Structures are given as C-alpha cells and as structure tokens.
Amino acid sequence: MADEGDGKRPLLRVVPGGSEGSARREEEALLAAFLVGDDEAFGALVRRHEKLVLSLVRRYARTPEDARDLAQRTFLRAFEAARRALRRGVLEEGAVPFRRWLIRIAVNLGKNHLRDALRFTHTSLESVPEERLGTEPPGAAAALEHAQRAARVRAAVLELPRRQREVLTLRVDAELPFAEVAAALSITENAARVSFHHALQKLKALVGEDSL
Amino acid sequence: MKPECRDLEVLRSLAAAGALDGDEAARLAAHLAGCPACRAAEQADRALLDLVKLPPPGPAEALATADLPARALAALRARGRRRHALLRFGTAGGVALAVAAAVLLLLAPVLFRDRAPEPPAVAQAGWQEPDVDALWTESAVLELSDDAASTGDTWGDDALAAYDAWAGE
Numbered sequence: 001m002a003d004e005g006d007g008k009r010p011l012l013r014v015v016p017g018g019s020e021g022s023a024r025r026e027e028e029a030l031l032a033a034f035l036v037g038d039d040e041a042f043g044a045l046v047r048r049h050e051k052l053v054l055s056l057v058r059r060y061a062r063t064p065e066d067a068r069d070l071a072q073r074t075f076l077r078a079f080e081a082a083r084r085a086l087r088r089g090v091l092e093e094g095a096v097p098f099r100r101w102l103i104r105i106a107v108n109l110g111k112n113h114l115r116d117a118l119r120f121t122h123t124s125l126e127s128v129p130e131e132r133l134g135t136e137p138p139g140a141a142a143a144l145e146h147a148q149r150a151a152r153v154r155a156a157v158l159e160l161p162r163r164q165r166e167v168l169t170l171r172v173d174a175e176l177p178f179a180e181v182a183a184a185l186s187i188t189e190n191a192a193r194v195s196f197h198h199a200l201q202k203l204k205a206l207v208g209e210d211s212l
Numbered sequence: 213m214k215p216e217c218r219d220l221e222v223l224r225s226l227a228a229a230g231a232l233d234g235d236e237a238a239r240l241a242a243h244l245a246g247c248p249a250c251r252a253a254e255q256a257d258r259a260l261l262d263l264v265k266l267p268p269p270g271p272a273e274a275l276a277t278a279d280l281p282a283r284a285l286a287a288l289r290a291r292g293r294r295r296h297a298l299l300r301f302g303t304a305g306g307v308a309l310a311v312a313a314a315v316l317l318l319l320a321p322v323l324f325r326d327r328a329p330e331p332p333a334v335a336q337a338g339w340q341e342p343d344v345d346a347l348w349t350e351s352a353v354l355e356l357s358d359d360a361a362s363t364g365d366t367w368g369d370d371a372l373a374a375y376d377a378w379a380g381e
Contacts, residue, residue: 039289058273064269064272071280071284072283072287150263153264173266193226201225
C-alpha cells in the first residue's frame with residue numbers, strides 16, 4: 001500500500017453505483033488521493049455523499065446529533081474498509097464499490113442503533129415533523145391527526161422484517177433506483193421489487209388500511 | 213380480485229413509488245383505466261408511501277449536521293494519531309522485549325552457574341563403617357556390671373552358705 005511507503009499509487013477504480021463520466025472519475029481520484037494519505041480528499045468525499053448517508057440514517061436517529069454521529073461512523077467505516085481492502089489486495093480489478101459500501105454500512109448502523117434504542121422509549125426524528133406540520137391542510141386538528149397517522153406508519157416501518165424494511169427505506173428515503181437497491185443489498189433487482197411490494201402489504205396490515 | 217389485478221399487484225406497488233416506466237408502466241396504465249378497484253388501491257399505496265416519507269430536515273437538524281465533513285475529518289485524524297501511537301508503542305515494546313530476551317540469554321549462564329541445585333539428601337548419604345562397640349552398647353538388653361547386687365549373684369552365695377551349714381562344715 002502506498003501509505004506504507006512503497007511509493008506506488010494504488011491502482012483502483014471506484015464503482016459509484018450509477019453516476020457516470022466525470023463525476024465518477026472525480027470520485028476515483030478523490031478516493032485514490034485519500035488512500036495515499038490526502039485527508040482533504042476525505043472531506044471532499046464526505047461532502048459528496050453526506051446527503052445520501054444522512055437520508056438513510058435519520059430514520060433511525062432519535063436526535064439530529066444521533067443522525068450526525070451515525071453518518072460520521074458510516075464514513076469512517078467505509079474509508080477504513082477501503083483502506084483494508086486495498087491493503088489486503090482483495091479488490092476485484094482494483095474496483096472500490098465505495099457508494100455501495102456507504103449504503104450498506106449506513107443501513108447496518110441504523111439497524112444496530114434501532115436495536116439499541118428500542119431498549120429505551122424510541123422517539124425518532126420523524127416524530128418531530130417541525131416543517132411538515134406547516135404544510136398540512138388548515139386546521140390544527142387535521143394537522144395533528146395527520147401527524148399521528150404519519151407517526152404510526154413510520155413506527156410500523158421499523159417493525160417490518162429486515163429485508164423489507166431495507167428495501168423500502170432505500171427506495172423511499174434515499175430514492176435509489178431498484179437496481180442500486182439490489183446491488184447494495186446483494187440481491188437481484190426482481191427480489192428487491194418483490195420485497196418492496198411485500199413491505200407495502202405488510203405495512204398496510206400493521207397500521208390497518210382504514211387508518212390511512 | 214380478478215387474476216389480472218393480482219398479476220399486476222407488484223407493478224402497482226412500484227408505480228406508487230414512482231419506480232415504473234416503459235412497457236410495464238404502459239401495461240399498468242391500460243389496466244388502471246378500466247379497473248376502479250386497482251385505481252383506488254394505487255391511490256391508497258401512494259398515500260401510505262407519503263406517510264412513510266420522513267419530513268425534510270428542520271433547522272435544528274440542518275444545524276447539527278452542517279459540520280459533518282469537518283467532524284468526520286477530525287475524527288479520522290484522531291483515529292490516525294491513535295493508530296500511530298499504538299503502532300509506536302507496539303514497536304517500542306517489541307524492541308524492548310527482544311532486547312530483554314537477548315540480555316537474559318547472555319546472562320543466563322552467569323546467573324544460574326552459582327545456583328546449581330544442591331544434591332538431594334539421599335545422594336549425600338554414603339556408606340560409613342559402623343562403630344561396632346557403640347552398636348553393641350546401644351543394642352544391649354542388660355547392662356553388665358561387676359557389682360554383685362546388680363547381677364543377682366547374692367542368691368547363689370546365700371544358698372552355698374546354707375548348704376555348707378547343713379553339711380556341717
């Protein structure tokens with residue numbers, strides 16, 4: 001590895017999972033720079049992906065600080081994984097599926113955080129719809145009722161079976177295409193689509209269709 | 213529910229999520245145009261997914277996450293410092309242990325030469341000529357003595373005197 005003093009830059013290629021062209025080359029260059037010791041490249045990569053990662057972890061966070069800490073841990077683990085993969089030479093043809101790693105790590109950390117948080121009273125960020133309430137139809141009662149329905153549905157999302165929850169949140173929270181959802185979870189695209197459908201059906205059963 | 217409706221359930225869910233296009237979207241649209249039940253179901257799915265969505269980040273959340281890149285970078289650098297410190301400590305400790313082991317090997321003959329283990333007591337006990345006289349004395353049941361009283365010869369003398377008196381001597 002280059003940061004071990006052999007003087008060679010690592011041969012690697014980032015697989016950003018959808019973005020093409022110059023953005024992809026930029027990301028390759030940034031990750032390569034980070035892996036040879038350029039910490040500023042790390043900051044640039046965080047800025048590039050922070051929206052995606054935050055969108056994934058905030059569903060599991062109880063406070064804004066929770067979301068920030070989960071996102072930070074996601075980035076550190078992904079970079080550590082990239083560094084180790086390069087050191088051990090396990091990269092396939094030099095490719096680093098960095099964005100895919102970020103998604104996977106964010107989902108796993110969120111799941112673990114949820115597991116830990118369930119030991120206490122869980123109040124996630126979505127139960128504080130500070131801006132959403134303002135967009136509701138006029139009338140405090142209607143707004144309150146809508147907020148309560150939303151809170152019930154979002155609580156039910158966290159009760160879904162793991163695979164269904166992952167597929168649903170990757171699609172809804174991160175707005176990923178199903179091909180990328182499938183790649184992140186190492187399943188087929190068709191399996192991801194069917195899991196999404198099952199998640200919706202299960203959600204309806206959990207909250208009761210008449211409450212919608 | 214008609215069989216065709218059942219066949220299109222997955223596509224309906226995907227359409228509610230805005231993830232359908234091309235031939236599949238056209239096929240579903242054709243079905244929905246003539247199936248009020250599926251149209252209603254699709255609207256219900258859209259409403260449900262709308263409730264699943266998280267509200268956009270509020271000011272507090274935006275503020276808390278504004279410095280994420282700087283914080284992450286600081287954490288990365290701190291982690292690097294800890295790793296290097298551990299590496300240095302580990303290297304120094306390893307060198308110290310190696311030096312200590314080498315010194316111990318060199319000094320081992322000196323350290324342990326004068327501390328040869330003493331032979332066990334059994335090994336020390338060799339054959340010695342026994343002192344026969346002492347053995348005899350120690351093992352004697354009766355102590356021999358010239359003193360008549362102590363030897364019982366008095367009884368013999370008295371008997372002899374009595375015999376002499378009877379015999380008229």
